[in-house]
Amino acid sequence: MIDDTLKTWHQLVEEKNANGLDEILADGAVFHSPVVRTPQEGKALTKLYLAAAIGVLGNSDFRYVREVVGESDAVLEFTAELDGIYINGVDMIHCDEKGKIVDFKVMIRPLKAVNLLHTMMAKMLKGTKSD
Amino acid sequence: MIDDTLKTWHQLVEEKNANGLDEILADGAVFHSPVVRTPQEGKALTKLYLAAAIGVLGNSDFRYVREVVGESDAVLEFTAELDGIYINGVDMIHCDEKGKIVDFKVMIRPLKAVNLLHTMMAKMLKGTKSD
Numbered sequence: 001m002i003d004d005t006l007k008t009w010h011q012l013v014e015e016k017n018a019n020g021l022d023e024i025l026a027d028g029a030v031f032h033s034p035v036v037r038t039p040q041e042g043k044a045l046t047k048l049y050l051a052a053a054i055g056v057l058g059n060s061d062f063r064y065v066r067e068v069v070g071e072s073d074a075v076l077e078f079t080a081e082l083d084g085i086y087i088n089g090v091d092m093i094h095c096d097e098k099g100k101i102v103d104f105k106v107m108i109r110p111l112k113a114v115n116l117l118h119t120m121m122a123k124m125l126k127g128t129k130s131d
Numbered sequence: 132m133i134d135d136t137l138k139t140w141h142q143l144v145e146e147k148n149a150n151g152l153d154e155i156l157a158d159g160a161v162f163h164s165p166v167v168r169t170p171q172e173g174k175a176l177t178k179l180y181l182a183a184a185i186g187v188l189g190n191s192d193f194r195y196v197r198e199v200v201g202e203s204d205a206v207l208e209f210t211a212e213l214d215g216i217y218i219n220g221v222d223m224i225h226c227d228e229k230g231k232i233v234d235f236k237v238m239i240r241p242l243k244a245v246n247l248l249h250t251m252m253a254k255m256l257k258g259t260k261s262d
Binding site for chain 2: 032033034035036037066067068069070073074075077086088089090092094105106107108109110111112114115118
């Protein structure tokens, strides 16, 4: 189940196709950002944040470098470079029994990258909301 | 192989026994901090950083909440609370074919927690060095 979802996820990231997220996100999906503690609840908000992430990082030298996959959880490590700043992070994905993503968490290192993402995601989400 | 190493790791964290790290770290082990990009190379430095982490977080309400384990990689997610600040992070462990840890990476969220850890680890490592 989770393998199919991961395959679709990789394809969407590759194609920068945020609309395709509808297919793999559960209705009650929750997004946890690397910057803020408060979870973003619901499919719509999760999609908004993931679309912003795909938008921001899609323009960088983004690549996945390690993948650890369990029964219903996957951790995808990536590296990227944006404005000359090195970004190393993980997408932590938890799926329900149907393979839909119910929980998506992102962590980032080092500190410089967290600060950069903070600034860029804020700009990006502001733009998305007012569009 | 990795299962035995993880079992020992959990025991050491439980007992706050940093000396026991010698047993599970490879000579060429590398530590990647959540704050700084530059890797800390070698068994001695890796032990120093892990001991500091165990020291700092051992006094908090530390617990592991998710574990994703592959052939030679494991991701252990934890939560903690320190000075009233919520910390959520991952220990990313890569082992060699003998089950020794060759790479240990930590990522932390949210931003407040990264800043707190930055301050506390700096103090702790300064203390360790001058002792």
